[in-house]
Amino acid sequence: MTTNEAIVRAMWATFDRFEFAAAAPLLHDDFTCEWPQSRERIIGRENFIAINAEYPGRWRITVTRLVASGEQVVTECDVSNGAVTVQAVSFFTLKDGQIIHIREYWPDTMEAQAWRAQWVERY
Numbered sequence: 001m002t003t004n005e006a007i008v009r010a011m012w013a014t015f016d017r018f019e020f021a022a023a024a025p026l027l028h029d030d031f032t033c034e035w036p037q038s039r040e041r042i043i044g045r046e047n048f049i050a051i052n053a054e055y056p057g058r059w060r061i062t063v064t065r066l067v068a069s070g071e072q073v074v075t076e077c078d079v080s081n082g083a084v085t086v087q088a089v090s091f092f093t094l095k096d097g098q099i100i101h102i103r104e105y106w107p108d109t110m111e112a113q114a115w116r117a118q119w120v121e122r123y
Contacts, residue, residue, distance in 0.1 A: 004094045005068040008075060011099060016061040020053040028100035035104055057081045071095065 007026055014022040027045035034041050042048045058081060065076040073092040078085050086106060093101040112122060 002097065003068070004071060004073050004092075005066060007094060007097065007099065008066065008068075008073045008092050009063065012061050012063050012075065012077065015052060018053075018058060020049045024049060026099055028095055028098040030100055031098075032100075033102040033104065035106070037105060037107075 011023050011026045024045055031045045032043050033048050059079050062078045063075050067074045071094045075090045077088045079088055089105045091103040092099055
């Protein structure tokens with residue numbers, strides 16, 4: 001039996017190899033993905049695969065954290081094109097051994113604000 005954690009890791013592995021179509025069997029027939037920051041919803045596995053395959057550049061994906069509980073899996077990933085690295089946080093819902101929903105946050109990197117410097121440590 002494949003775990004939900006393994007299914008999510010397999011999806012990220014196919015994306016890391018630029019084999020987006022290989023993720024199709026991991027996605028449910030009723031798959032949707034939401035990107036709240038841009039207020040976009042991707043409906044259907046074909047659209048999700050196409051948008052990722054057509055995304056400019058060649059981005060490598062490293063899962064830095066994964067938390068799984070039942071049908072819910074959350075990942076934090078470093079996504080890099082070699083010059084730029086960004087972080088993504090993705091909330092997965094699985095059903096019948098496939099990913100049925102993803103809600104992703106791709107926050108922009110920002111400079112720390114000077115006013116709070118006395119209370120924080122930079123890393």
